[in-house]
Amino acid sequence: MNKHFENTRKDYKKNEESKKLKDEFDSLKFKEDWIKTEADENMIEYCSKIAKILVDVKVTSSQLRNIYGEILRIKMKRNKRIDSKNDLILLKPKLYYNNSRMQKELGKEIFNKFIKNHLEKAIKIAIDNFNNDKIFNNFHNYFEAILAYHKYWD
Numbered sequence: 504m505n506k507h508f509e510n511t512r513k514d515y516k517k518n519e520e521s522k523k524l525k526d527e528f529d530s531l532k533f534k535e536d537w538i539k540t541e542a543d544e545n546m547i548e549y550c551s552k553i554a555k556i557l558v559d560v561k562v563t564s565s566q567l568r569n570i571y572g573e574i575l576r577i578k579m580k581r582n583k584r585i586d587s588k589n590d591l592i593l594l595k596p597k598l599y600y601n602n603s604r605m606q607k608e609l610g611k612e613i614f615n616k617f618i619k620n621h622l623e624k625a626i627k628i629a630i631d632n633f634n635n636d637k638i639f640n641n642f643h644n645y646f647e648a649i650l651a652y653h654k655y656w657d
């Protein structure tokens with residue numbers, strides 16, 4: 504087999520795998536009720552699938568842990584009744600900064616979609632209902648589940 508043909512096959516296989524991951528990711532839908540009311544089995548399954556895809560596209564656990572660390576810091580401030588709404592608002596630019604540090608193009612694309620189509624919605628609900636402890640805890644639990652499954656799949 505010649506080298507050119509072998510490289511073409513590898514590129515084709517890589518493109519097929521990328522398309523499959525994109526399609527699988529696009530099929531996952533965030534449900535606002537997971538933040539507004541409570542988690543359910545669908546959220547658990549969703550978090551597992553999201554985390555698996557994030558592992559597959561090389562989003563690192565340290566990238567997710569940086570985000571989780573910010574969420575925990577905000578939660579601790581909330582528990583001490585220190586105003587942290589601004590910190591929650593500023594979480595969005597930190598997400599995009601984190602995304603800009605991604606090395607792989609596919610990872611950057613999917614992580615960007617994850618931020619726009621999933622995390623931003625969850626953050627908006629938490630901001631809009633900032634004084635509601637249950638909603639913030641649901642937001643925290645949502646991200647923690649993604650992080651836990653990421654560790655599992657990694």
